[in-house]
Amino acid sequence: MNFIRKIVKPHSEEDAQLYNELKKLLNFSPRRINKYKKAFTHRSVQMLDSKGIPINYERLEFLGDSILGSVIASYLYKKVPTGSEGYLTQMRSKIVSREHLNELGKDLDLIRFVKSNIDQANVGDNIHGNIFEALVGAIYLDKNYNTCQKFIYENVIVPYVDIEKLEGKITSYKGLIIEWCQKQKKKYTFDTYEDSGNEAIKHFSVKVSIDGEQIAKGRATSKKKAEEQAAKRVYFAFQKEINLG
């Protein structure tokens, strides 16, 4: 079937490039490339399929939103066995908040795939979260629920979901680490520098050292995020000692 498809409908140069970039992003080989193209098409393009149905990401966004919601629900259910229904609902809202999804979409730099007839500057911030959801919808249609789950684990849960922080117990890892170092009379440095490499979006890197020894690194699209990421890693490295006082 795949073989026939290749003969009948050879990949264009553009498709081949999209395929390669998606493969890196998704950690699997996408099969139905048109689903992803749809996930990255803004309504302003005004494309129609052969039946006159608009091709854009809005329907996929609806689908992806609901799959994302159920994956996060099942993660929280298992992760926090003591959490009440109200607690779980609240935690999920935080994780799938518009603000959070926009951040996710930006960090994955999904906008580089988007086709739109509106200037990037004018599409608004929500497009980042919307296409993240649409991408989840496309993965579901291309593969299945389990693949979505894996993608969401790798790209949402592992890098972003931190129950303690979401609960407000820890508002800043950097603050926590500094406070702990001062109390313990340890010397600390946060060495932060721009590190965009060849990437279109600005990136920052940070190295955290305690008493002259480098403990953790972080890298993200803002100084603050990179520092929080590194500080969180320091926190997990010293968790026992920090919690003991």
Add this chain to the structure above:
Amino acid sequence: MNFIRKIVKPHSEEDAQLYNELKKLLNFSPRRINKYKKAFTHRSVQMLDSKGIPINYERLEFLGDSILGSVIASYLYKKVPTGSEGYLTQMRSKIVSREHLNELGKDLDLIRFVKSNIDQANVGDNIHGNIFEALVGAIYLDKNYNTCQKFIYENVIVPYVDIEKLEGKITSYKGLIIEWCQKQKKKYTFDTYEDSGNEAIKHFSVKVSIDGEQIAKGRATSKKKAEEQAAKRVYFAFQKEINLG
């Protein structure tokens, strides 16, 4: 593992009965019977597990609700390729409305499984929908997403989801059939009678004949529902002729 569990923790008589009834309801053999017991335990029972965590269906309801939402979303996405995001959202709201889920829970007579310290008359109508959702959550934990999807197809989509009716294009199949018969000068009868058999809940059956020939039957917990079910079957039997006028 299963073998060890059987030795260590033999099924009680009560569990064995629940197992048998669940098997009939679910169309598969449940494995982790405790998940289902939890799905049918009302908070009024005030049970705690060995860690002091309350055992009741509320967390499972949260989980099941979100899985149900995503299964319905993916059904609608595929079923109505012309439907906009707004349309899909609206249709899903109708399908998973509190009212609709309560009806579903009642029709499956899930209340027979429920443990509660409040009189059935006082728990309110929403318990039927809530335990339906909790049951979906239990199925997910016992099996997987695909099994939930199959259960929801068999128990929600096939018997209840009718896009045309949800869209308001058809408000009553009985009305539609009567109107068509009158226009076509056909004789019709709706022969409706109580038919509860050994069941605890009252049931009604109906036979619909057109020009003396029995076309379809229906059976449900209310006269109106049984008639709509039978009329819908007549509609599908004569769909072409009815749509031609």
